[in-house]
Amino acid sequence: MPEPAKQPKRKNPVQRTRAPTLPPASRSRVALGLTAAAARGLFELQVCQDCGAVQYPPREVCRACLSHCLVWRLQDGRGELITETVLRAPQELYFRERLPWRVGNIRLDAGVNVIAFVHASVGAAPCRVRIDAALDRAGQAVLIAVPPHGRPDLSDDPKLREMTCDPRSRKILVTDGKSAVGQAAVRALMEAGADHIWIGEAEPWKKDPGFEALRDLPEVMIVPLDVTDGNSVRELAGEIGGKVDILVNTCDCHRTFSIVSRRGVETAQLEMDVNYFGLLRLAQEFAPALKARAADGATNAIAWVNLLSIFALSNYPSHGTYSASKAAAFSLSQALRADLGPAGVRVINVFPGPIDDEWDQLERPPKLSPAAVATAIVDALKRSVEDVYPGDVAQDWLARHLANPKALERELSEGAQ
Amino acid sequence: MTVAKKGEATPKPQPDLGVILSSVIASGDVRLVDLTQTLSPDFPPIVLPPEMGQSRPFRMEEISRYDDRGPAWYWNNVGFGEHTGTHFDAPIHWISGRDRPNNSVDSMPIEHFVRPACVVDCSAEASANADFLLTVGRIAAWEKQHGRIAAGSWVLMRTDWSKRTDPVAYQNLDETGQHTPGPDPDCVRFLVKERDVLGFGTETIGTDAGQAAHFAPPYPCHYYMHGAGKYGLQCLCNLDRLPATGALVVAAPLKILNGSGSPLRVFAIVPASGRSD
Numbered sequence: 001m002p003e004p005a006k007q008p009k010r011k012n013p014v015q016r017t018r019a020p021t022l023p024p025a026s027r028s029r030v031a032l033g034l035t036a037a038a039a040r041g042l043f044e045l046q047v048c049q050d051c052g053a054v055q056y057p058p059r060e061v062c063r064a065c066l067s068h069c070l071v072w073r074l075q076d077g078r079g080e081l082i083t084e085t086v087l088r089a090p091q092e093l094y095f096r097e098r099l100p101w102r103v104g105n106i107r108l109d110a111g112v113n114v115i116a117f118v119h120a121s122v123g124a125a126p127c128r129v130r131i132d133a134a135l136d137r138a139g140q141a142v143l144i145a146v147p148p149h150g151r152p153d154l155s156d157d158p159k160l161r162e163m164t165c166d167p168r169s170r171k172i173l174v175t176d177g178k179s180a181v182g183q184a185a186v187r188a189l190m191e192a193g194a195d196h197i198w199i200g201e202a203e204p205w206k207k208d209p210g211f212e213a214l215r216d217l218p219e220v221m222i223v224p225l226d227v228t229d230g231n232s233v234r235e236l237a238g239e240i241g242g243k244v245d246i247l248v249n250t251c252d253c254h255r256t257f258s259i260v261s262r263r264g265v266e267t268a269q270l271e272m273d274v275n276y277f278g279l280l281r282l283a284q285e286f287a288p289a290l291k292a293r294a295a296d297g298a299t300n301a302i303a304w305v306n307l308l309s310i311f312a313l314s315n316y317p318s319h320g321t322y323s324a325s326k327a328a329a330f331s332l333s334q335a336l337r338a339d340l341g342p343a344g345v346r347v348i349n350v351f352p353g354p355i356d357d358e359w360d361q362l363e364r365p366p367k368l369s370p371a372a373v374a375t376a377i378v379d380a381l382k383r384s385v386e387d388v389y390p391g392d393v394a395q396d397w398l399a400r401h402l403a404n405p406k407a408l409e410r411e412l413s414e415g416a417q
Numbered sequence: 418m419t420v421a422k423k424g425e426a427t428p429k430p431q432p433d434l435g436v437i438l439s440s441v442i443a444s445g446d447v448r449l450v451d452l453t454q455t456l457s458p459d460f461p462p463i464v465l466p467p468e469m470g471q472s473r474p475f476r477m478e479e480i481s482r483y484d485d486r487g488p489a490w491y492w493n494n495v496g497f498g499e500h501t502g503t504h505f506d507a508p509i510h511w512i513s514g515r516d517r518p519n520n521s522v523d524s525m526p527i528e529h530f531v532r533p534a535c536v537v538d539c540s541a542e543a544s545a546n547a548d549f550l551l552t553v554g555r556i557a558a559w560e561k562q563h564g565r566i567a568a569g570s571w572v573l574m575r576t577d578w579s580k581r582t583d584p585v586a587y588q589n590l591d592e593t594g595q596h597t598p599g600p601d602p603d604c605v606r607f608l609v610k611e612r613d614v615l616g617f618g619t620e621t622i623g624t625d626a627g628q629a630a631h632f633a634p635p636y637p638c639h640y641y642m643h644g645a646g647k648y649g650l651q652c653l654c655n656l657d658r659l660p661a662t663g664a665l666v667v668a669a670p671l672k673i674l675n676g677s678g679s680p681l682r683v684f685a686i687v688p689a690s691g692r693s694d
């Protein structure tokens with residue numbers, strides 16, 4: 001087994017910080033189907049609805065019967081590594097800067113051959129492997145051959161670590177450490193080997209015992225940050241923006257009102273100010289600094305995590321204004337992704353269902369514990385995904401949303417969860 | 418030009434008040450004391466349970482700063498609740514004052530903007546006890562030393578609380594709520610009924626004590642003062658630079674239609690020799 005990555009050396013300050021390069025990013029519209037699944041951690045291929053043939057690479061019509069009725073289906077990825085090679089002289093700058101690359105040709109049991117990166121823990125060809133989909137630094141799907149059993153850590157392979165945003169050895173800003181999820185996220189990131197965590201604190205006069213306990217953790221620093229205050233965001237970005245490798249935006253204002261259950265817009269504006277404008281303020285102040293350090297050695301700026309909500313996909317009327325603010329944040333996160341993508345900084349959106357906190361008090365179980373949300377955040381960073389739907393409720397809503405968004409809208413408007 | 422006709426009295430020349438007052442100020446016989454905290458995003462707002470409507474803290478967003486958004490000028494959009502920073506409370510703020518005449522900041526009499534102040538120094542007591550309450554007995558002792566509180570005066574409670582520049586210490590919240598000094602219910606009743614004051618001012622976030630939600634009635638200073646058409650001033654500073662009597666306070670809130678209060682610039686005109694002690 002390969003050695004786990006060690007704490008990298010400090011940067012040599014007299015050397016130039018390199019500019020980021022990316023693997024080829026262009027894909028056809030059909031090929032983006034592979035990326036759509038990989039973004040959620042799934043390996044899907046097209047399957048012909050007429051003759052059943054599995055397709056690779058993605059295409060417009062069936063390779064066997066020319067039917068255009070191709071649908072994306074989850075694959076188990078099992079197959080055999082037939083042959084492999086080591087890439088030593090590629091033309092693409094991204095690959096040249098990270099030589100050498102272990103690449104293999106795999107015959108899937110499903111009947112197609114694929115080219116994939118081969119994980120260091122896979123033995124010499126020929127041997128049985130499993131194919132996983134991952135996102136490369138350009139945010140596009142690539143295939144990775146891993147041993148057939150278990151789930152090896154992509155970070156254990158120094159090349160494939162590039163596909164992840166592993167928090168190990170990273171300097172991380174958790175924008176709100178006061179919420180239950182924020183506190184849990186700090187602890188989970190520390191557990192995952194973060195080098196240093198800045199913990200944002202708004203309204204310091206409001207004390208919370210769980211938050212006070214975070215002060216005792218090693219390698220953390222409480223910093224003033226109120227995302228409703230542009231000056232506060234600017235001050236902090238000026239101070240630490242050039243050091244942050246991963247920004248985890250846990251800022252969340254959740255009030256459980258429907259349109260008619262509270263007069264006026266003040267509360268809805270507060271939700272918008274934190275959930276939407278807060279993200280915008282953070283993006284304007286921190287994104288440029290992250291982009292500038294996207295190729296800064298082994299501890300480069302690498303990811304931005306947004307705590308959204310499954311309510312962002314379809315409005316949950318009893319949390320109507322909150323849902324709308326999260327939908328706005330979701331939309332803005334797409335713009336942020338477009339901005340950070342060309343630098344190779346990944347934007348990961350986390351869409352939890354109801355969380356077991358004050359504001360989901362009246363929701364029936366199942367509810368996610370704050371620790372489960374934190375685990376989902378760390379897991380998303382360690383894997384190679386950009387959209388995460390932790391928990392049963394989120395998975396259920398997502399499936400219903402993908403199958404028929406209008407049906408989900410109707411179901412939610414009738415008060416059902 | 419009008420010429421006085423024979424037999425009519427020559428009009429008495431009007432004193433030039435602008436010249437007189439500015440020369441008094443320039444002479445050094447009086448000094449001006451700013452009683453206002455700076456409006457800043459870091460200045461703590463009132464804390465209410467989170468499910469209630471919230472007063473917005475002071476926020477400032479740049480419109481332009483000699484840049485592409487406006488090449489030759491710098492300016493900001495600001496936002497805040499009516500009760501932010503050093504601010505004025507009008508009678509309409511409280512349910513007890515809702516039916517008073519002229520009870521909002523736009524309708525209150527302009528004469529009330531300039532009034533004398535009595536400053537009760539409670540700094541030693543507040544330093545020893547954050548929950549210190551101003552009592553009728555304490556007022557009586559003050560009057561024995563400084564004379565009876567004149568009707569229509571501000572009564573300002575000096576606690577030196579404004580010297581707590583750390584917002585955490587200024588709020589002074591624990592799990593039982595806020596701990597800041599203020600008047601007790603009898604004291605407020607006395608000032609309203611027996612002294613007919615203009616209003617009550619403090620250095621803390623409320624005119625009431627931090628624990629006043631538990632008093633009978635809750636928030637007595639708001640309840641009685643506003644119920645009688647009196648005013649409140651909060652988050653004042655520099656009260657330690659005022660004499661116990663003899664200061665003239667200028668406190669003119671923004672003219673907000675039906676406004677319940679407003680941040681404002683409060684200052685005092687005091688004799689140059691005036692000291693609080």
